[in-house]
Amino acid sequence: MCGITGWAAFRRDLDTAEAQGLLDAMTETMACRGPDERGTWRDRHVAIGHRRLAVIDLPGGKQPMRADTPDGPVVLTYSGEVYNYVELRAELDRRGHRFRTSSDTEVVLRGYLEWGDAVAERLTGMYAFALWDGRTERLVLIRDRMGVKPLYHHPTEDGVLFGSEPKAILAHPLVRKAVDLDGLRELFSGTKAHGQAVWRGMREVRPGTVVTVTADGLRERVYWRLRPTEHTDDLNTTVARIRHLLTDAVDHQLVSDVPRCVLLSGGLDSSAITGLAAARLAADGRRVRTFSVDFAGQEENFRADGTRETPDAPFVREVAALVDSEHTDIVLDQAALADPALRRATVAARDLPLGFGDLDASLYLLFAALREHSTVALSGESADEVFGGYRWFHDREARDSGTFPWLHQYGLNPGRSFLDPGLDAELALPEYVADEYSRALREVEHLDGTDADERLMRSLSHMHLTRFVRMLLDRKDRMSMAVGLEVRVPFCDHRLVEYVYNTPWSLKTFDGREKSLLREATRHVIPRSVAERRKSPYPSIQDPRYTATLQQQAKEILADRQDPVFTLVGHDWLLDRVNTDPAEVGQLERVFLERALDLHTWLDLHRPELP
Template sequence: MCGISGWVEYSGLGPDAQAVAEKMNDEHVHRGPDGAGTWLSRYAVLAHRRLSVIDVENGAQPMVLPGPTASEVRLVLTYNGELYNYRELRSELASRGHAFRTSSDTEVILAAWAEWGVRAVERFNGIFAFAVWDEREETLWLVRDHLGVKPLHYHHEGDRLIFGSEAKSVLAHPGVSTAIDEDGLRQLVLPLLKFPGTNPYRGVSEVLPGQVLEFSRRGVRTTRYWDLKSLIVRPAEANDLDDAAEELRSLLDDTVARQTISDVPLCTFLSGGLDSSAITAIANGLPGRRGVGSFSVDFTDAAGSADSRSALDRRYALEAAEFIGSHHSNIVLDSSRLADGAVRDATVRARDLPNGFGDLEMSLLLLCGEVRKHATVALSGEAADEILGGYRWFQEPAAVGADTFPWIADSPAHGYLHQRVLSTIDPQLVKQLRIDEYLSDEYATALGGLAFDPALSRAERRHREIIYLAVTYFLTMLLDRSDRLSMAAGLEMRVPFCDHRIVELVVTLSQSIHNAGGREKGVLRAAVGDLLPEGVLTRKKSPYPTSPDPDYSRKLEAQVASVLAAPPDGLRDIFAAHVLDPARIADSARSHGLVSNFEGEVILNFASWLRQYSPQLVV
């Protein structure tokens, strides 16, 4: 994985272009510690930071495809991601006369673009965000993978378009400000939703999953090469459970085999849940992968406990690892590391925003840092719950029947996290931002374009609606979190359940197949039943663990007190007075609910962000 950035400016780049490009590129050093490069012409500059995974010795970027003569430049590419079918594409392109100097997937993308143009992306299987500049046509294309696993931000104004993997790179350009207007504040106080194509910083947008953005002298034009909307409305497949499970297993086997291609050490995350255990088992069964490394996270206060979430994960992860035969490590984090202010600052910096859920963020960053000591690539079970209906809010009546996004409904299905977030925000700000109206409009917009097959029952339509909402508004938030925190540690995270072929299969399966055997993700249990021990196969879903250590809460309380003694500018403009009341600090730092210490975590995240970014709050 890598970091990409650059810009196109048709009035000319200016004399400081190289220095600005290097500054933008340096913001991605964590994404690409192994190398850096820039390429400039009259109107375009492309930059790249590299994390070497395939063809370590070659594949440096930006990569140039020469024109008819060696002195001419036809195409230039800066690319972040992995193309899992690059070997097949390379063979096809070689048969069409293309010659290759490296064994990298980067060169395959360049050759494919030269051969098929923008239609090349329809042939790609992988996770990617890249920019292609056509020097002859003076046109830039920005491309993002099907599910949006890899991030890609941009700022467009007049004859200039600036882009970067992360917002911090775009913000490093002098033409972009850190202003946060009302739209941005709405996104900040609604962290459980990632609104498609948007970013809280004013003027900063994101290329949508499955989208190609073209920028030329004619302006910006966007097209979708893949869109979940067209899939989710299809008639129900007639598959029975055995057929569906067999097809899903075949795709999982092929996907994991593709995603274990690497020239550097590779491992898996193994929580002991169904999804990560299935990925680990399939990876471990591949030739040359026997004894694959697997990693789980634990907390010191849970070491002697049998009922905390992390203790349960530890038990099931060990059971899965012993059955599968992986080489397992349990990473134990103590309260001092979790409560380290520098770690919190690093998580906020990784995400460019105060969004996040406290020690869940810090623990993932620290886990990735520990894993990075042993491997450069890790496979994750992320996305199975969204595409297969695994969360409680796919089943809980109050959530399913709510006229809003189910995970923010007034129900226990997601721990009332949405309600807890809004309870911390200044009521006048909530009123000014018209949060309820905004959510209602966004929800109606999200579902407005779905024209379902009339033969689908009401229950089936609602099930598919929730899958669509989960993938487009919830999973994108989780994928962004995973990418940012793993890449902050220089670790590439791969997500087999995000293979678009798997998504295309499962989203049109009936609800009865999804819930076969009376259990959520029943079709997945049927598909991998021979790979896992019974306890793991039938385990009830458990959320990502949070620290149960009371010492962490005490440290958090002291940090909140310190912040409130000298709050950064803007903090009192965002939070309700009772949340910032020093007499109630202990209420903000208390272990309870789906996310412990929640109110205190939100205060500290915003304080860190305000201090590091000095955003201009325009309200």
């Protein structure tokens, strides 16, 4: 896994010392994503930077990687992993290509020489990369189908800037650190509008998309989207097919030249990945290494709430014992989670105050501790989106709410705003969310003859796989890459996603429960207790001392009525929250309290221009 960045300019010469200095600054912002090596390459109209986290072919995968042709060089800067690179390499070898390394990077480069940007359709994996084709003087940006790996671009007068993260682009003096009203709407709405990067002028390369930039301008080509197909398999065949696809994804994603492990929470998703990984490694006489996160005193003092019925720790122990994993618990306390330096690190990692509060903080600390032992980790992320695991999938009121069900379920109605009242009125968030929900529904294709209930469930699945999951994948990518850890997500294998997406809802819930197909497909590698456990989200700290610490930090902000954060956050709202008994602050209120602290930190870090 790596960090990539660069600059294409068709009306200026970039083969200069000044351009090199700017490229160096952009590249160094990606140092956390690639702590092992750095490299740059320039030509007249392009400058490309790379920071490397070495995972496959440690000595041979240096970048930017160049292939010389009679008509000019083709240069690649690449982030991610292509899991079918061995098969593609064999095919390219048969077509006459000769390889200098054993890296997947060179397979992508040679694949482009053979198939052009249609190479994207042949890749299975998570990736974001840029190719400069000196034969035609064009820049090609390609992002994986599910959006596991990030990629941003910012048009300029005569070309484009690009980077794995906004910070790489923001390091260039041509870019103003500005956020307009549409950016703020995206920041506060929780809808994940397609391509919206919040920073003015900046865009995300949309998943499953090729962006081509030439002297004539920029164009996009979608090479993959979720499409409906008829599902003809019966239940047993469906379960067997899912078991095969998931097992194959895990097998491929265990390939690494550096230590790897599995993130284990004791839920169905992570336990399934752990069981399959353990079985694969045991066949070679090896043990799987697992890590989990917990909070000091959480198990002993656990309180069931609306989303979490049981603590994770007992289930983690059962899974670890069953598969005989080499297991480590990372136990965190409230003081570590509330450390302002940690908040600053998580906000800096994301470039935006888009955080999930203590969920971001604990994930960052988990990954930092894990990185001392492993460079690659497998995660159960995205199973809920693929298999319909969230409780709101099974709640008629949430499904029929006429908005994104996660907003309905969590009570994140834009009308209940913690924002400054004047800003809240100007943003008109309810209307914005309603427009985005209508747009999300229009994007879904349906088979003829599908009944209303099936159409609704397909629509909900589609918006989770194209919007909600991308918020979670972005969070996981930023928190992991901030400490130089590569996290792989087998449930995002596009072959599995396509197959399950087109499975009727009646089959997905054949036993009347959530994630019925996943439970049945992996029952052979998980404890019965985990198979029967209800959905439990990523753990959140329940210690009221944590809330009290947040309130104290907010009081320090309130001491200055002129603090810039009050251009965004309602002063009276924050004052009321800090004067509430910590034990009485609900989960949603604490989320908003953390968002206010994130906004304060973000404004201090970036000092953006605001409308």
